[in-house]
Amino acid sequence: MCSRKWEWCSALELLLLPFLVTGIPDHSEKITSVSGNNVTLQSSKKLLGNYTHSTWFYTTNQKIVEWDSSDVNYFNTRFKHRVRLDPRSTALHIYNVQKEDSSTYLLRVSNEGGSEYEINIILEVFDPVPEFLIELKEVKKVGDNCYLNLSCEIQNQSVDYVWYTDSGIFPNGHKRSVLEVNLTSSHKQSTFYTCQVSNPVSSQNDTVYFRPPCTLVRSSGVMNIINWLVTLIPIIPVLLLT
Ligand SMILES: *[C@@H]1O[C@H](CO)[C@@H](O)[C@H](O)[C@H]1NC(C)=O
Ligand SMILES: *[C@@H]1O[C@H](CO)[C@@H](O)[C@H](O)[C@H]1NC(C)=O
Ligand SMILES: *[C@@H]1O[C@H](CO)[C@@H](O)[C@H](O)[C@H]1NC(C)=O
Ligand SMILES: *[C@@H]1O[C@H](CO)[C@@H](O)[C@H](O)[C@H]1NC(C)=O
Ligand SMILES: *[C@@H]1O[C@H](CO)[C@@H](O)[C@H](O)[C@H]1NC(C)=O
Ligand SMILES: *[C@@H]1O[C@H](CO)[C@@H](O)[C@H](O)[C@H]1NC(C)=O
Numbered sequence: 001m002c003s004r005k006w007e008w009c010s011a012l013e014l015l016l017l018p019f020l021v022t023g024i025p026d027h028s029e030k031i032t033s034v035s036g037n038n039v040t041l042q043s044s045k046k047l048l049g050n051y052t053h054s055t056w057f058y059t060t061n062q063k064i065v066e067w068d069s070s071d072v073n074y075f076n077t078r079f080k081h082r083v084r085l086d087p088r089s090t091a092l093h094i095y096n097v098q099k100e101d102s103s104t105y106l107l108r109v110s111n112e113g114g115s116e117y118e119i120n121i122i123l124e125v126f127d128p129v130p131e132f133l134i135e136l137k138e139v140k141k142v143g144d145n146c147y148l149n150l151s152c153e154i155q156n157q158s159v160d161y162v163w164y165t166d167s168g169i170f171p172n173g174h175k176r177s178v179l180e181v182n183l184t185s186s187h188k189q190s191t192f193y194t195c196q197v198s199n200p201v202s203s204q205n206d207t208v209y210f211r212p213p214c215t216l217v218r219s220s221g222v223m224n225i226i227n228w229l230v231t232l233i234p235i236i237p238v239l240l241l242t
Pocket of ligand 2: 050
């Protein structure tokens with residue numbers, strides 16, 4: 001049933017194993033996928049009996065496909081050319097899944113006797129986290145200290161943020177895209193800050209290094225401007241005085 005093309009199929013079977021063994025009554029399962037993949041939504045209930053009717057719903061009031069022993073009817077949804085029903089197993093193959101396909105899918109199956117059951121499958125689709133560079137929102141000398149406001153915010157995506165520094169995960173560095181720190185003059189060595197952004201399907205990170213008192217060490221296109229500004233700032237008052 002699971003051909004090699006459907007990479008998520010075996011992952012799904014692993015997911016389903018506990019349900020098959022323990023027979024959880026509400027048959028609610030969850031699948032996580034990266035956008036662009038092919039996904040198979042498959043009932044974990046192996047003993048379907050001789051059902052004569054099956055319907056897949058995207059939401060409780062939007063049907064994707066219906067089957068009744070003679071034919072398969074694909075409804076005019078945005079799935080129309082991206083789904084295929086295997087009537088024998090009731091598996092629903094969805095090609096090229098998109099973020100917007102995330103939903104709680106419902107499979108309703110009934111037999112001649114009129115008995116009916118339903119299965120929920122939660123599908124969550126994520127875009128891979130894009131590559132990013134830490135943005136230096138503000139870098140300035142405050143007395144002997146160096147104030148840093150660093151951001152690695154990713155727009156329009158549900159992601160987790162973790163900031164690391166020399167000593168490991170930054171205190172309060174969890175869940176926040178913005179990191180504010182004061183590098184005190186007691187820092188004798190350069191310090192790095194890494195922002196790691198992840199979601200269930202992928203992860204990216206970027207690192208900046210600061211050398212005391214307030215110099216960005218990493219050189220990469222955009223960042224050089226800030227580096228230049230940071231070194232320029234102390235010069236400005238000197239220019240004004242002359
Ligand atoms: C999805 O399935 C289609 C058709 O079988 C195939 O051409 C494509 O390579 C598959 N995509 C992935 C990501 O497996
Ligand atoms: C299913 O149908 C077949 C043939 O129609 C019959 O032999 C079999 O006993 C049925 N199975 C169940 C579980 O009703
Ligand atoms: C740090 O930068 C972020 C993003 O620009 C901004 O929202 C925040 O107010 C800044 N923090 C301070 C204390 O200025
Ligand atoms: C985020 O979403 C808004 C509104 O939907 C859009 O205008 C903006 O271009 C998006 N930004 C990115 C980086 O995709
Ligand atoms: C950094 O120092 C400034 C001024 O000394 C202070 O207002 C700010 O709260 C400090 N921020 C952090 C994150 O320690
Ligand atoms: C950052 O990403 C690189 C690959 O891009 C990886 O090797 C490294 O382990 C990542 N570091 C962290 C702290 O996630």
